[in-house]
Amino acid sequence: MNEITLVEAVNLALASELAADPRVVVLGEDVGVNGGVFRATAGLLERFGKDRVIDTPLAESLIAGMSVGLAAQGFRPVAEIQFMGFIYSAIDQLLSHASRLRNRTRGRLTCPLVLRTPFGGGIHAPEHHSESTEALLAHVPGLRVVVPSSPARAYGLLLAAIRDPDPVVFLEPTRLYRLGKEGVRDSGEALPLDTCFVLRDGGDITLVTWGAAVRETLAVADALANEGIGAEVIDVATLAPLDMPTILESVGKTGRCVIVHEAARNVGVGAEIAARLADEGLLTLHAPVKRVTGYDTVMPLGKLEQEYLPQTGRIEAAVRELLEAA
């Protein structure tokens, strides 16, 4: 089993599915000859040819819209938007078409596309390269929003996303692309979508998170374990549709919940989880649900981005507040 990074796992999944399924095509800016600005598509052009690994003109609306057309024709397009900050002109295609083509034709035409994009802060990137705006997409009916947080989950979830008969937005945490390796076997085995992953068991508090923030959250859970505090860590992984039963079960056990995400707090996915806990799990709670998130400010440039991101100190403080409350 090879030890590989998250971005290498993305590459492995793309190669695996291109080899296994002739309907799969990869498209986007710089994905061919250059192998992607993050190298996520490196080597694919050489292996699968320029018909299936397509360097597109610089036009995000085209990339998304063309994927809708390919998908409706029975292909499995896996499109790359170079950074999430450039996804906005493609969102019209996702909201107005990809997410509703099946519904508005009563199943006559379908849209099995994947739109991959790197997202999130922490790599000291230029402006517009660090935002986490997953809530915009998670709000859209008919769209799946998937976020891997490890090489193995990147591989397994991307295979699942490509094989899924409906559109999936696949958000890859840029900060985790090369941060640590994990043994990943090219088994062709997908992981389940629409399911949270419990990364660590614990009986005292539930920490719910996704993407790059999984890393800091796990670090806090490790530190708390030294004090004999059991923190259960849940990686939501599929932000929409949301697997609430796993979260409710954990909170039913611990009675406390902190939600951690990089995105701004206001109307974030954390708000939905907190509302659902209030609705369906209120009587099991010993303390209020807390959120540790990015601020409701414009994502700052590099010098302040660590201040913006949920650091271990802020997560730990929220945990202690809840443990002291009840």
Next chain:
Amino acid sequence: MPRSVEFAPARRAARRDRDARQCVARFEVYCTRFLDHDGRVVADLPPFARDARALLPMYRAMALTRQFDQRAVALQRTGRLGTYPSSYGQEAAEVAIGAAMTRADVLLGTYRETGAMLFRGVEMHEILLYWGGDERGMAYAGAQAPREDFPIGVPIATHAPQAVGVAYAFKLRNEPRAAVCVLGDGGSSKGEFYEALNAAGVWQLPVVFVIVNNGWAISVPRETQSRAQTLAQKAIAAGIEGEQVDGNDAIAVYDVLDRALAKARRGEGPHLIEALTYRLSDHTTADDARRYRAPAEVERQRALDPLLRLRTYLTREGVWNDADEDLLRAEHDARLEQAVNTYLAADAPRPSAMFEHLFERLPAALQGQRDSVSEGPSE
């Protein structure tokens, strides 16, 4: 790198050769027309039109489109249909698009493509269902239905990049098929249109873009959309062929489309056609065009009616007469009566229909909402 240089008058040639600025490219835009406003032949007819009887199917379809539109507007005015966009005045362009396409081609159009849709086998009662507020109208369940055609495109020009994807699929599979993307003069101002046109040129895809230029994007006239002398010339920037056609001349639209489609299916690249026509109706039944355009302009355009033009020609050729016309209208009335009855008799969809085609399989997360809606009438 070779480049073409403009010809300068001989006496200035030596001087011009030393100019810093040299012409590197020149372009021309052509417009095609066979019948003038009075239905008189003004150019050698293309082979398909030499026997006037061959034009009768298009004429019949144009007449049906107009009767359908009149009926749909009447239904809306009496509260039995939602907002409806009539294609009154654009029947030649619409029907010729449908007629020039093969069954294997794929149509991606706007909300004003009724003529093309009917010609391609979409059922009249389905179009009424859709505008009556029922998604089943876009299911295209009829026996002759063009199952791969895209549903009506409501947002402007967002279907243009989708047409590129459909054409790319044809190219990948090496199929002699073409995608036809129809949009309006307003749509030609949108970024998606340029992105699609540009990419189609890069990959030499089998896609034909048709701008049905009806002069008005709701209240905004053509001259406010673009300073460009023609909309066809927008193809030039994408490195593809572009041309104009008299959109009220069904023979011309069919001819230009037919050649562009044949070229696309042969793998020789995309094409842009600007069909010049006029929207004689309001934008939709929710619009009142008197607020923004002069009645005199509409009256002038009414005299250029495409249906009347073709009928005049067919009558002069001796293949059509008043008795034929009366018979045709009666036949259409009967078909329309049946379609309207089928539409009005359709059961309301069950509330659970909202969940039925959201995903292939409803995610567990949505099951609770699905179970909470009442059942109501059956689908």
